[in-house]
Amino acid sequence: MCKPLIMVAPNGARRSKADHPALPVTPDEIAETAKACFAAGADALHLHVRDDDGAHSLDSGRYREAMTEVARAVPNMRLQITTEAVGIYSVAQQLTCLNEVAPNWASVSVREIARDPELASRVYATCADMGCEVQHILYDSDDIDLLQRWWADETVPAKQDSVLFVLGRYSAGQVSKPSDLNPFLVALPNAKNWMLCAFGPQEHACLVDGAGRGGNLRVGFENSLVSATGYQHANNAASVAALVTTLKRNKG
Known part of the structure; x- marks a missing residue:
């Protein structure tokens, strides 16, 4: 097994400190978490920022502040921003975020961009023009079918081929399992640059299985707070450290 790229998603858009006191919210907390996760074996960080009330935000100023703090704390860690709408932001606002932040790497949900077909090609062209790597967020085979149509009609440039397979949903009691990956690989059998994330106590089991099948991994409190035994991770x-230990054990 080749070492997969490990991305930590430390907070997401929905959880708060009421869910776990170690969930990072402020730029300083996110930077501190990034540094600790990099030391534990994470290669990249998936960044969400919050407004003054702790709610999900796509504000470019907040992004720049957090990105500066993370870069100062751990300059060798790759950084990906989210454009997730979470039912709050329009495609036009997502595009504005991309234009104003000009990130090197961004996650983009095809089903969210499909809400405004007239802007879809502009979103992906904007990323291409600024040299921003796009990771397409895919929740099911319908999302894959849409992305394949967009590749075919050049709404999405062919070189934008990085995808994230989301095993499960953001819902209470969600428990993903390794076999949840199968429909994605069947629907997109030629995927080369793919990553997965999973929910619940089998998060690491799903990730280890995915690594064995050639995938990269996203781990962290955005997707799961608990270990295989159901106990909360300390942070x-x-x-990340537990996942890295398991991957090394399996490789050995």
Whole structure:
């Protein structure tokens, strides 16, 4: 097994400190978490920022502040921003975020961009023009079918081929399992640059299985707070460290 790229998603758009006291919210907390996770074996960080009330935000100023803090704390860690709408932001606002932040790497949900077909090609062209790597967020085979149509009609440039397979949903009690990956690989059998994330106590089992099948991995409190035994991880770095230990054990 080749070493997969490990991305930590430390907070997401929905959880708060009421879910776990170690969930990072402020730029300083995110930077501290990034540093600890990098030391534990994470190669990249998936970044969400919050407004003054702790709610999900696509504000470019907040992004720049957080990105500066993370870069200062751990300059060798790759950084990906989210454009997730979470039912709050329009495609036009997502595009504005991309234009104003000009990130090197961004996650983009095809089903969210499909809400405004007239803007879809502009979103992906904007990313191509600024040299921003796009990771397409895919929740099911319908999303894959849409992305394949967009590749075919050049709404999405062919070189934008990075995808994230989401095993499960953001819902209470969600428990993903390794076999949830199968429909994605059947629907997109030629995927080369793919990553997966999973929910619940089998998060690491899903990720280890995916690594064995050639995937990269996203781990962290955005997707799961708990270990295989159902106990909460102390923090994001503890989850990363446990995953890295399991991957090394399996490789050996």
